[in-house]
Amino acid sequence: MATSAPAGLHLTDFVKRPSYGKIGRPIRVRTNYFEVISFPTSNIHHYDVTITPEVPPGLNRKIYKHFETLNAGALDNIKPVFDGRKNLFSAKKLPFGETATYDVVLPEDDGVTTSKRPPRAFKVKLKKVAEINMEELKRWLNQKAEISNNILTAIMALEVLIRHEPSMKYASVGRSFYTPEGAMALFGGAEVWQGYYQSVRPTPGKLMINVDLSATAFYQSGTLINMVVKILNKRNPDDLLRGVDRDRNKLEKELKGLKVCVNYRDENARKRRYKILKLTPLSADKAKFEYEGKSITVSQYFQKVRNMRLKYSMLPCVVVRKDTFFPIEICDVIPGQRHMRKLNEKQTADMIKFTCQQPHMRANKINQGIKLLNYHENEQMKQFHMQVSNEMKITNARILPTPTINYHISSRESAVTPRDGSWNLRDKRVATGATLGSWSVIAFGRDHDFPIMTIQNFIRELINTCSDTGMNIPNKNPPIMHANPIGNVEESVKQAWTRAGTASKQKPQLILCILPNTGTQLYGEIKYATDTVLGVASQCVQGRHVHGPKKQYCANVCLKINVKLGGMNSYLSPSLVPFIAERPSIMMGADVYHPGPGSTRPSIAALCASLDNHASRYASTIRVQSSREENIVDLFGMVKEMLRAFYQSCGKKPFRILFYRDGVSEGQFKKVLDSEIKSIKDACKSLDAAYNPKITFVVVQKRHHTRFFPLDRKDSDRTGNCFPGTVVETSVVHPVDFDFYLQSQAGLQGTCRPAHYHVLMDENGFTPDSLQALSYNLCYIYARCTRSVSIVPPVYYAHLICSRARFHSKSGNWSEESPEEEAEVTAASYNSVRPDLQKVMYFM
Template sequence: MDSPSSSSVSSASSSRPVISSGVTSSGLHLTEFVKRPNTGRNGRTVRIQANFFEITQLPNINVQHYDVTITPDVPPLVNRRVFENLVQVFGASDFNASHPVFDGRKNIFSPKMFGFDSKTFEIILPEDRPPPGVTRRLPPRSFRVKIKKAADINLEELHQFLAGKMTLTNNCRTAIMALDVLIRHKPSMTYATVGRSFFTPAGARQISGGVEVWSGFYQSARPTLGKMMINLDVASTAYYQPGPLIELAVKILGLYSPDDLRRAFNNERNRRKLEQAIRGLQVKVIHRAEVRRKFKILKLTPTPASATTFLKDDVRTDVATYFTETYGRGLQFPFLPCVVTGRDIFLPMEICSVIEGQRHVKKLNEVQTADMIKFTCQPPQVRANKIMGGLQVLDFQHNEFLQDFGLKVSHQMMEIGARILPPPMICYHEASNVARFTPRNGAWNLKDKKVAMGATLGSWSVVVFEHERAFPRSSVQKFIRELVVTCVDTGMSIPNATPPITYANPHGDIERQLKDAWLLAGNAVKSQPQLLVCILPNTGVPLYANIKRVSDTIIGIPTQCVQKSHTMNPKKQYCANVCLKINVKLGGMNSFLSPQQTPFLTDRPTILFGADVSHPSPGDNTRPSIASLVGSMDAKAARYAATVRVQTARTETIADLGGMVVELLKTFYQTCGQKPERILFYRDGVSEGQFAEVLRSEVASVRAACTALDINYRPTITFVVVQKRHHARFFPLRREDADNIGNCMAGTVVDTDVVHPYEFDFYLQSHAGLQGTSRPTHYHVLYDENRFSADTLQDFTYKLCHLFARCTRTVSMVPPAFYAHLVAARARFHARGSWSDHESVESSSTSGGGMDDSSYLAVKQELLRVMYFM
């Protein structure tokens, strides 16, 4: 059924709309973004718990803000030890016996004024003082700590902001930062800290490749209407396994025991792989108990310890001989390379031990990622219990720092109001036995349904990347028969049910083999090839990446990759899912919503945009960022066209958004014969700190693109940021309000209690979770000329989540943003050369520069108009 206010946009848009501003009725300009027009009322109301804990006492004191500079420059962990020692030594005299808190870098906050405005201290860390009877080889480290008064932070302004009576001033921002530092200070002094999370090795779980997963907790001070909250969640991250470096090497190289290392290091590739994995790790030596120094691994020697030489007393000797003569012990593994930790400092691997608490920041491989998911995937009730356990660990009630600031925190998880939106009626082809139906619990199937518009597949071929002995032609034909029958049953037309089959070498020339298959497809029926079905032997990325690079950028034909394991005994459901992908790749349409349900789309020509920027992995200094944009091409928002740009690494704003929008507006006009009068823009991948810059830059780019096409062309624009990287989680209170896993029901929306005090944002859990605790998506409206009400935007966004083309489930993120994410991820495969070559270039580079725009091949124009990225 349609929602009561589903037509409110069209009526509001009948005259020229004005921008929804953040101005109150009294004329106070609260925000540069959009003020919440109202709170939603659609749907069934429920009560749920959210992992937010109210700050029940937020005093009106002036918090003292001090700037601190610690010399020499050291990591935050050392800075914290310096600060802790500083307060212990000088607290009573200079710090007014207060409990100041420190962010580990530049900021100190105190509930009391210090006994000075500016002062410099000299500190030597206690651990740098040698134990009795031991002579230090290096002098103890001396730190200079300069502290200077920065500002008084009046918390009254924060109270006004929370009440919706004042804009978010710099003073308010600093006050929220001070609260963040306050709640994180004590655990940061005790545990390993990463950003707003802290971790402990207790209960660490080992995964493959010498990596272990540490559990911990995330916490953040969040402003909501009328109160400050602490968002508390469980967190996990990867660390290197501590202990003997030899054992770590065995695990990184996938060996069984240290005895296998001799054979492994006959291969130079293994030496490079290990060097890349351990570069930057800190180790200690275990052959001399009195040496407490840490060494940082710079690289591995190209020669084994028995052949790595240096000058000792003007005599050249090798490392293995030196250890035998100096320490009276021979090396057990003289055939292994040494780690280089400085100029002419060579340490045999067997005397090195990896220091605990070193975070693994490189990208996890597929096996490690799967292991990580298994470890971190927790049912909702388990996660909720762990969060409450975190509250016990933090013990806010007995935190002397919070007490000194006069802060009190509730020990109960926040109970809030939510609504479960009704699902829309989904439409399939009229010839279906069930042409229209309303799904339940966010999932359905294709039984008795035909796709809304089935494509015709006449010219195609099958490429099997496997030896024919391992996958006989008869088995391939059996799979193809099942796939064809399923596609026809689902509404596609396949006049050629017996495509030619070729066998290819997965390690061979992928481009040549795909071109041969393309020619075979065309020659078989004397027409332009439409599709290549590729059967892959495994889930490895390099082969898949190379197939997509060649098909997307060189041949210009859609490919459908399937795993051999799924084709040996083909299941109807699997073939149906493959059919959904093939149909949209060929320009078909799988399902849609009736015009009455989506007046915003159908009352006037309207385009939906989705945009994303994909950044290279941490530590990757070679690859650029990739910006993607998709746009809907019909009034049903079921088909999309795409465009991609390569831009400077880690730049969040889209550099050529104007040019990308022009492309898609032209494609829309060529497809529909009309110019869009309304634009709804869903932007993925923007953090709160980037809202202002993205709004300023990207809305202007969209507007400029419109006027570039026609000086008088001014469609109304709504710009919505889509966020998945947050820690809000919801837990149903009643069993009847939960799905079968225990998550909130698909369609759960929250726009009160834990949202912004007055800006237009909401959380929508649009999907039914398959495992673990579902993460709602956060939508934040930055700009709105279409005058959306809360109900209309929430309802429309939820309905769109039923139209993701490659599955019969609602998805967790609105499809335009989801598609943009897929397009950007696909573009990663379009770098010149084979994927395996590209990976080695990427991982071996340690300096800036590297790949630029010219390294990436453009997607063929004929593919950009269909959903090739599915």
């Protein structure tokens, strides 16, 4: 347990942990943290590294390794550690004084992949920049020193130390390194490699190393001809003898940027590496170039000069320089190249199979990673006097009590206490059932794909289920129409909207869409039309569920439709959510969605907010902002909108705001807190100069590498995971800040990832028990399923709203497969959601 700090010491920029929670059944869990038994106590020397000419980090490491070998004597056999970019850390002062420059000439096999070969000679300049006081880090971990830049740099130096050796030996990406052992082939010439993530984490009184599994895709090595077979999904190379004219563009897109070497020349030539720039427009037996004053085809050249008959001369050649191209069959793919393109659906599904491992298997593999890392024998770590335990840390945890969920009083079972994080809708009616009077059905497909009788049968089953579940559907015969899924979708949806209004003489409330596939394009066009053009709720159902409808499926659809029309599915009794029940208080959830790698699309910010003292119904608002901007730029306007919506719904201003923020990494905490708290406070003041509600700001993180493994069999569910409600707030948390891990969901497959809640500001005086219980209980009233979910619903909803907003662009192209084709997608091309929909949960 952390020691108490001297009064007035600035230990953190955020909220200091007020105490420890007591609610729940105590248990013990094993975690993927390994204790640092000792770390350097004397100062670490920090040097700035400049390598000229400038090259990528992978090559920087090779240059550094060669420099270290050449200059071992000049460095007094001291083994510093290098981050591959600018920073070098040494346990002892290097002998050259303040600055020194060394010449390094790389041997021929250097891995250079640029199209124009840079000089083989490099200059490595080292310059002393600072000494890092390690004693200060030790004192801060024990709450006896203030947080400082020196402490942050000390942690960074130790991060570089633990990563130095693996990144010299293996393919490394960020904080993970990858090995080809046990790789699994993916569709299309890719394969997934097992990786190990490691990070130094400050915890109460100690440092820990968090070690976890990771996985990423690489290109399969081997002949380029085999790669082409896999990309084009052919059976064998002979299938390529007819040429690839129809698939040429697809092939060029997939091969662009791939690094290859030739396999027919002498040893030195084979070491040369080339990057594929494009394909030749013509095949090898038609593409010509000048040779000895004559025009000659590539095939003729190889026959005449190299005495080689090309077998696949009907294929295009790869262009590696402006005037250099090679036949595909003489190229090999260089091993260890990371697959940077977005994986397709099939590849993603295979990747999930590879990474999805039950808790005991994951724990075993992490322990294998510890053996591979072999901290005990690491030369650099010995020089720095850093020792790490080989045993996973065991820590205390608690299982919070399961809340009771309330349904309508007329239900046969109006209150339910779930077991293992899930329950069903049997004998239950929704808390507030919406009325559906004006609606229509549109089937995207031909009459024989979805016959009228089949659709009517599905509608009957859906209406019966909705009625049994407490919705009121007076209109049991909505108009039904068929439409072309690749025609003018917006026009078709408008027709369905008109038919709904004409048939019921009321404003349309819902359009039910039957889809022939799971593709993004049709779904996106429907949501664009209903959300931003017509302002009507829409419900998409998969065509396969329409044939022979099942009650369970219809019940899930009913939960979505009810909240889309302003109903409420379930709620918690006031005693379980005192923060929102005792006096008017608003829950807000915010997220920012960023486009995929290489894309220039804007980022999308979403905010949702509760509308009553049950926190079961939410309103929402969206802003489009510049690409990759993490701060929510117009949070002022968004909060103002949500406070107005709350007032219109309740007739009261909220006294308190609990703001859950998703998608922020630790390095951005301070920046986001400063700008976003100011926006929230300014929004309140703009409504009324005297209005000053108390704010609690909590960051919710899911992208982390902390996992828990139950120590005792009786504390695990049938999947081997911890039970829902497992909370951890000691040993592996922040040494000072108010944070905790909460696993609120039941295990379905693989190892559960707990959510990490980090309190950055708290004017409401939450205790750990009150915030943990509130956050956990809320996870049981996520409106679209009868399971507890992994993060609090306001954040989950904000995430759904961001995902939906991608479809609100007038560009009509929502594929992220081809970022180079999307330059025209700007903030101005996005439409707003119609005002009526913003007050209901249309995004479900």
